[in-house]
Amino acid sequence: MKITRTLTTAAAATVAAALSFAASAAADPAPINGTYAIQGGADGAVVNVASNCDPVVDGCTANVASTVGWTSVATYSNGQWNFTVTKPDGVVCDDGNSMPIRIAYSVNAATMAGTITGDSNGDCPGGQVTQAPFQLVKVG
Template identity: 75%
Template sequence: MKITRTLTSAAALAAAAALGFAASAVAEPAAINGTFAVKGGDDGAVVTAASSCNPVVNGCTANLTSTVGWTSVATFTNGKWNFTVTKPDGIVCDNGSYAPVRIAYSVDAATMTGTITADSNGDCPGGQITQVPFQLTKIG
């Protein structure tokens, strides 16, 4: 009986240790701080990001500035950094007028990959919604 109790205790300790390692293996979400090259969407653009959240939790924000002229505030929600950019004259409508394009970015905090969704429907009759993948690569 003592052997059974010892094996049961050892199994319980091993399970607790495994849970402890599993919990520590799940890293806290990364703050989006530094300078990043953009691949996809605004290829060639560089984005500088600054967040003061530590640890990163839902609702955390970061200020973003790009080398192509836009600024935005990213908000962390459920493992992703999300932000929008509006390009005032981003599309030419069928009637020749210009209309703004709203671009929504969603970036996975762990991989720094995500999707860009551009929406011109609200400001240009017959506008379109497009979605493309992109990646941020830390360069500084």
């Protein structure tokens, strides 16, 4: 009985230490600096990302510049990097006119997987909101 109780106590301590380490690793993501290919989405952009935050904490920002001409500022909050891009002629409305589309990117800081949300509501009569998954893959 004493051996079982000792092993159980040791196992509980090991699990607690592992959970503590996992929590601190999740709380302190690595800086997002670098060059990333966007896999998924329509424009196939490569983005250069630069931030001065180390460690990364809520409210941290990063400059994002794409190879297709758009720029944005990403903000870190609750484990996600979020930024928005407006493309002036990003959507063709039902009446044939081109209108701006706002595209919101939300990226998980740990996995670099995210969701792109395109919103043409407001600029096109009967506009729509669409979502698609994407992945940031570090290329430099």
